Amino acid sequence: MTDNVDLSVSLSGVLWKNPVTTASGTFASGKEHSEFIDISRLGAVTVKGVSPVPWQGNPPPRVAETFGGMLNAIGLENPGVDAFIRNDLPFLRGYNTNIIVNVCGHSLNEYLTVIERLAQTDADMLELNISCPNISAGGMAFGTDPKLTYETVRACKTKARQPLYVKLSPNVTSITEIARAAEAGGADGLSLINTLLGMRIDIETRAPILGNKTGGLSGPAILPVALRMVYQVYEAVKIPIIGMGGIMTGADAIEFMLAGASAVAVGTAGLIDPVAPLRVIQGIAEYLTAHGYKNPAEIVGAAH
Numbered sequence: 001m002t003d004n005v006d007l008s009v010s011l012s013g014v015l016w017k018n019p020v021t022t023a024s025g026t027f028a029s030g031k032e033h034s035e036f037i038d039i040s041r042l043g044a045v046t047v048k049g050v051s052p053v054p055w056q057g058n059p060p061p062r063v064a065e066t067f068g069g070m071l072n073a074i075g076l077e078n079p080g081v082d083a084f085i086r087n088d089l090p091f092l093r094g095y096n097t098n099i100i101v102n103v104c105g106h107s108l109n110e111y112l113t114v115i116e117r118l119a120q121t122d123a124d125m126l127e128l129n130i131s132c133p134n135i136s137a138g139g140m141a142f143g144t145d146p147k148l149t150y151e152t153v154r155a156c157k158t159k160a161r162q163p164l165y166v167k168l169s170p171n172v173t174s175i176t177e178i179a180r181a182a183e184a185g186g187a188d189g190l191s192l193i194n195t196l197l198g199m200r201i202d203i204e205t206r207a208p209i210l211g212n213k214t215g216g217l218s219g220p221a222i223l224p225v226a227l228r229m230v231y232q233v234y235e236a237v238k239i240p241i242i243g244m245g246g247i248m249t250g251a252d253a254i255e256f257m258l259a260g261a262s263a264v265a266v267g268t269a270g271l272i273d274p275v276a277p278l279r280v281i282q283g284i285a286e287y288l289t290a291h292g293y294k295n296p297a298e299i300v301g302a303a304h
Contacts, residue, residue, distance in 0.1 A: 005288045006295050007281070009043070009263055011240050012163035012188040014124050016043035016098055016263065019296045020253070020281045023244050023267025024048055024102035024127060024167070025074065034095075036274035041281070044098035046265060049076040049129050050084045051104050052113040059211035064200045069219020069246070070268060071198055073212035076104050076129075081117045089121055098124040102167070108142075108152055112159050119161040126162050128153065128187075131169030131194040143169040143194075146181040153185030163188040165242060168233075170222075171197050175229045176236040189240040191265065192233060193226045219268040220246040227259050234260025234301055248276065250283010257284075257296060258303040 007018035021044035039045060057077025064071040078084070084101070092099050101123045105111040111128065118126060130143035130152060142152045149166075157164055166182040168175060170193040179190055195216025200209045208214070226245025234241060243261030247253050248269045256264050269276035284296065293299060 005285050005293065007043075007285060007288075009296055011242070011262055012125070012165075014098055014163060018043040018281050019257070019263035019284065020044075020277055021046045021098075021100060021242065021263060021265045022270060022277060023265040024100075024129065025072070025076075026267040026270050037278055038095075039092070040096040041278055042097050043263065043281075044100050044124070045092060045095075046100040046127060047084070047088065047092070047102060048078055049102045049104035050078055050081050050114055050118075051076065052081055052110045052117075054078065054080040054083070061209060061211050062215075064209040064215065066198070066200055066217065066219075066221070068221030069217055070271075071200060071210060071215035071217055072195070073210045073215035075212065078104075081114045085117065085121055089123065093122065100125040100127050100165070102127045102129050103156075104129040108155055111152065111156055115156055115159045115164075119159065123162055126160055126164050127191055128156055128164055128166045129194075131167050131171075143167075143178065144172050146177050149178050149181040150185040153182050153187050157186035165189040165191050167191040167194055168229075169194050170225060170229060170245075176232050179233040179237050183237045183239050187239060189242065189262075190233060190237065191242045191244065193222070193229050193245045196222050196225065218246070220248055220252075222246045223252060223255075227255055230256055230261050231259040231303070235304065247280065250280050250285075250287060253280050253284055254287050254299070257299050258301070260301045260304070262297070262300050 009019045024046045058075030166187045198217040199214045223246030230243045240262040243256035244265035253264045266277040
């Protein structure tokens with residue numbers, strides 16, 4: 001409770017103390033973040049993508065600055081699901097927050113392998129990553145084709161014990177078509193958006209700055225695009241949305257909630273300032289208090 005405001009939200013039967021999580025890819029095991037913030041103050045933490053076996057990721061350079069944001073081409077480097085369950089999950093469980101595991105793979109069987117392993121754990125929710133623009137096979141194709149989205153989500157849902165949220169790619173012609181396909185496949189909710197595909201070129205070397213040539217654009221530059229897509233998807237589906245894309249402040253988060261997001265994820269802002277997610281939580285509470293609302297649910301979709 002903050003100034004008579006109850007910040008708690010319920011997503012697919014999972015109760016969050018507030019509607020703010022971290023964005024996958026910007027939050028790994030939590031061990032580094034725990035040195036700066038009390039992780040227990042977050043509604044949830046969404047961890048970096050977890051694959052069936054260790055992934056090395058893309059060649060460096062992997063990050064490039066750009067106006068209003070950054071480009072990354074990490075390539076979902078991670079130690080694999082077994083190492084995550086052995087090392088990271090117990091550490092995070094030491095904090096009073098929900099754990100959302102981002103699931104990645106190069107094929108349907110790889111997704112299913114990770115989901116089956118996580119079904120045996122106390123992770124609270126899953127985020128199916130069918131939208132990463134930085135891997136050479138699988139993920140991106142699944143998230144840009146409605147039929148593949150439907151089939152992938154349907155298969156994964158049969159194996160998932162936890163609520164399954166699907167992370168959508170903005171690099172499509174119709175975000176609502178993909179959203180409806182995910183919902184039809186059985187998704188419990190949606191996360192949007194992932195990064196926009198972009199690149200930068202070094203004018204002295206006359207070569208792309210990133211080792212992968214292209215990468216995912218994140219940060220405040222993509223907020224208007226993300227907000228538009230959340231707004232459109234809210235009108236197209238009946239399942240909850242976790243909104244993300246350039247959220248830096250509480251006011252940004254409120255825009256996403258008015259557009260239709262039941263919760264929000266803070267990513268790039270947390271790389272700039274690890275305390276940013278806590279500032280966003282405080283900003284949401286202050287807005288709700290100032291406008292006489294008792295709970296975040298009262299403003300979800302209010303801009304429609």
